[in-house]
Amino acid sequence: MAVPLAAEGCEALTTAFSGLGGLGVDEKALLSALGKWRHQPEKRAQLRKSFSGFFTADGGFERCDIEFARFKDIMVLWAMHPWERDARWAHHVLQKVHPFDIIVEIACTRSSEELLGARKAYHALFHHSLEEDVAFCVKENYSNLLVGLVSAYRYEGSWINKEMAKSDAETLGSEIKGAGVSKLVENEKVIRILTTRSKPHLRVTFKYYKEMYGKSIEEDLGDELCLRETVQCLDSPPKYFSKVIDDSLKDGADKNTKDALTRVIVSRADVDTKDIKAEYHEHYGAQLEDVIAKKTLGNYRDALLSLVGQ
């Protein structure tokens, strides 16, 4: 009697956590799976032994903490002012290794005024300037690129000098072709163009690049991940974000990749969710809401859907 019960209960619990690889927790299913074993501690003991979702081998229970916290995180982040949000993400990420993707994302997909606001919030919260901390904490070869990206206050108008865009495309082309052994991410000319030009100008520059060299600049950047992400974020945030979301919903994604789902949905809710959904549909052939509804659980799922829905 005991074995089938434990197996059935265990299955129910595992489903509530979506096989422990899920995003969020199905709170109702959890309640029904565990709640019925009142006055039956020996049944709960068996569940405890066969289900590894709550407790780790040494008795800790952080594994489920993360999944339970997703709903809390998304609510707190949603309530926060966007500038404070960006400042806190940037600060948090600067303490870890390989922070470039979130810093690049914030620096390149926010408008000039939003980035400025984040820098102001950073002052108030952390008593340093953002660029100061990026310069100091990032010791890898992409440090100069990141400092340039977070310091930019790009012109936001649509006026473009076509000749300059062509010349920038040529410069990028010759630097990329001639790169050889040295890393492009440290290349002054590349950094100058990517960190100072306006976004409309850069989009036209990338178009000219493709016309001149036959391939998109992203392709030619090969395995220069930091530069590729910079170009993607500057060129088309919705396309970039649809990929980040897709990665986060894949099975077996690691914690950082999964956390990106909350970050993207919350930070873009007031900005370009519609465009992201359109890109997602175009590239992955599905409605974003449907995939989120399938792959996430509980209150976390409801929160995501309310931010993504019409």
Add this chain to the structure above:
Amino acid sequence: MSTISVPVSVPSPAEDCEQLRKAFQGWGTNEGLIISILAHRSAAQRRQIRDTYAQAYGEDLLKALDKELTRDFEKAVLLWILDPPERDAVLANEALKKWSPGNRALIEIAVTRTADEMLAVRRAYQGRFKRSLEEDVAAHTNGDFRKLLVPLVSSYRYEGPEVNASLAKSEAKILHEKNKEKAYGHEEIIRILTTRSKAQLLATFNDYNNEFGHPINKDLKSDPKDDFLFALRAIIRCIICPERYLEKVMRLAINKMGTDECALTRVVTTRAEVNMKHIKEIYYNRNSVRLDHALKKDTTGDYEDFLLALIGQDA
């Protein structure tokens, strides 16, 4: 402190505009009248005059002045009428168009303004020139100068008083090391000078002095002809005491063969409402001659009268 004196009962913008219009009419121009009005109005009042003039006469006051005035006087008046951020933006653009390694106007602007003032300058620059300031700095400078100047104009320094003492010590050491290796364009020097808050840098420079027995600028004098070293020293001096730096700029402008009107106009029009009083005091202490006397000897005509009015000494 400001050296501008505004009359206690100031005429309305409409009255001022009427007077200015009279000053333009007929043959010649009544420069004295123009000076007596414009040199004695605050930035907010000047903006009102500009708006009222445009409404009343359908013409931008700047255009009218451009038609009536000439040369150094005209340039000074046109700069004076602009709002401070726009003025700095125009000066920055000018400095870039004729940039050379010995040109330190950009450094002067970028380092003596507060972080928020510099932000306003960048906004005004975009509004006027349809490009970002850092874009133009990157395009008009090269080599080590570009590596130094782009971050310098892009930084948004923390303005609080907090200082991390151990960081000041460690960064003073880094600066000293790089100076010894003569690696003046090194990334670490640029990082420290262009991103740290002014309070933090002051602590760092003090630490440098205490630790190594002499001010950091002494170690940056190895080659008197090196413009890059000059630029680094200028940044440091602007952080330590902007008024002393600006006094020196004025002194050199006045003592130069002929006179560097460009520099004089820049310092006087941008600092008259900010800290010109302090600069005057430093000038007198340093040269044993009053600034207005020096200007009287070195400049002439309406330009002289205008400068004197701005520094609080009418003829």
